[in-house]
Amino acid sequence: MQLHSTEKPNIVVIGASGHASVIIDIIERQNEYNIFGLIDSFKPIGSKLFNYEVLGTEDNLPDLIQTNHIIGGIIAIGDNFDRRQMHLKIEALQLSFKYVSAIHPNAIIGKNVSIAEGVSIMPGTVANANASIGAFCILNTSSSLGHDCVMKPFSSLAPGVNVAGHVTIQTCSSIGIGSCVIGGVSIGAHTHVGAGSTVIKDINSFKIAYGNPAQEIRDRQENEGYLNKKKDLSS
Helix, strand or coil, X not given: CCCCCCCCCEEEEECCCXXXXXXXXXXXXXXXXXXXXXXXXXXXXXXXECXXXXXXXXXXXXXXXXXXXXXXXXXXXXXHHXXXXXXXXXXXXXXXXXXXXXXXXXXXXXXXXXXXXXXXECCCCEECCCXXXXXXXXXXXCCEECCCXXXXXXXXXXXXXXXXXXXXXXXXCEECCCCEECCCCEECCCCEECCCCEECCCECCCEEEEECCEEEEXXXXXXXXXXXXXXXXXX
């Protein structure tokens, strides 16, 4: 395990896969916290990512927090539903746990932008004036969130997404890589917009939508994955 300075608070990164590697890089660049280690539900204790060790699962958090003066951490899980489920598991433990945000120094944050706890904002991202970013949202690499937009908790923008002004993205919804959303549109909860789509009208909750222009293709379950590159969204 790495040596940790006593000058900065200890945190954990919850997740130990590719998305977590990006979060680790951002936190190191922010230079506000010591990453004490990783929490992962599947990888064995002692596994490493960027020389940080997996310390255990979320069930080990109470002991880890007490013995290592850990103040909190960040949920580094890319899938919106899975990220929310992890948050619910941690909350059920009734810990004193601060959710920190990872905001890359190269991100551009406009005037009067509201950023809640546990948010991840990747390099090259722009969040324009008066936007509201809810808890545990992800704005991925080179995405753009327009002025006066609202992202509800656990929603996400994939890399290269462009969202115009006055758009609302409801809880746990995801906009796929390279998609565009015109101004004033509302996207319902637990909806996924497929990669490369152009959204020119409202999309309802619990839907899969894609195309140019984007159309609602079918219903979607809230726990349905969307990050698997082999997933056929039409079925």
